Amino acid sequence: MQLMENPEVKGVEYQQGTLQGYEVREYVLEKWNRQCAYCGAKDIPLQIEHIHPRANGGTNRISNLTLACDKCNKAKGIKDIKDFLKKNPEVLKRIQAQAKAPLKDAAAVNASRWALFERLKATGLPVEVGSGGLTKFNRTSRELPKTHWLDAANVGTSTPDTLLIKDVRPLVIKATGHGNRQMCLPDRYGFPRTSAKGAKKVKGFQTGDMVKALVTKGKKGGTYVGRVAVRARGSFNITTIQGTIQGIGYHYCHMIHHCDGYSYTKGDAAFPPVA
Numbered sequence: 001m002q003l004m005e006n007p008e009v010k011g012v013e014y015q016q017g018t019l020q021g022y023e024v025r026e027y028v029l030e031k032w033n034r035q036c037a038y039c040g041a042k043d044i045p046l047q048i049e050h051i052h053p054r055a056n057g058g059t060n061r062i063s064n065l066t067l068a069c070d071k072c073n074k075a076k077g078i079k080d081i082k083d084f085l086k087k088n089p090e091v092l093k094r095i096q097a098q099a100k101a102p103l104k105d106a107a108a109v110n111a112s113r114w115a116l117f118e119r120l121k122a123t124g125l126p127v128e129v130g131s132g133g134l135t136k137f138n139r140t141s142r143e144l145p146k147t148h149w150l151d152a153a154n155v156g157t158s159t160p161d162t163l164l165i166k167d168v169r170p171l172v173i174k175a176t177g178h179g180n181r182q183m184c185l186p187d188r189y190g191f192p193r194t195s196a197k198g199a200k201k202v203k204g205f206q207t208g209d210m211v212k213a214l215v216t217k218g219k220k221g222g223t224y225v226g227r228v229a230v231r232a233r234g235s236f237n238i239t240t241i242q243g244t245i246q247g248i249g250y251h252y253c254h255m256i257h258h259c260d261g262y263s264y265t266k267g268d269a270a271f272p273p274v275a
């Protein structure tokens with residue numbers, strides 16, 4: 001916030017307004033819930049709008065900025081907000097109150113992220129911080145598509161000018177948990193519907209393990225790689241990216257990775273761009 005109001009504290013790129021523009025825009029979008037402050041329109045292009053018009057001496061300060069759709073922006077023109085909303089005192093009151101309010105929860109978020117930063121710094125590892133606006137600026141100026149993993153590569157000032165991402169696919173790690181302690185499934189009245197769960201491990205396998213099954217005979221012949229769901233009788237289900245195959249005998253399965261509460265899959269490459 002301090003930075004946006006006093007850009008002289010940062011480097012040339014910031015002072016010349018390119019980066020500052022990104023920061024301000026992101027902040028204003030967040031503050032005004034990405035909708036037109038006047039009519040509430042959403043999911044359409046929104047413009048940064050001066051509550052007190054520039055032409056009448058309004059400033060560029062964050063507290064004087066809001067969001068407007070094209071229609072409202074044109075309708076308001078250089079009118080003072082009090083004249084423009086003469087017939088809508090409720091809306092006027094709401095906008096005036098929100099303009100003065102700092103970004104909701106911003107203070108709490110700020111405090112906790114600096115605490116996190118201090119702890120990371122205490123590890124002695126090189127730590128760098130960035131902002132949402134800087135990430136977007138880095139991504140846009142490098143003409144990269146918006147994805148979570150590319151945004152991670154665009155955080156901070158150390159982002160290289162050229163990111164070599166051709167054929168790079170991210171490893172997607174998802175928390176899946178270690179199953180639950182429920183012994184059987186109940187019906188809607190709360191009575192047991194299934195028999196009591198047996199041992200967690202069957203023939204050395206556990207639900208959630210990554211396995212490779214080479215089925216050599218029968219109509220399920222083929223190679224399957226995926227998460228296994230064990231059954232006491234040793235006939236397992238394997239969930240692959242193509243779907244779930246049921247009834248695969250344990251003797252066909254080879255352990256790839258023991259269940260550790262996470263799933264690991266390859267994500268999409270950024271190029272060619274994902275449609």
Ligand SMILES: [Zn+2]
Nearest residue numbers: 036039069072
């Ligand atoms: Zn509008």
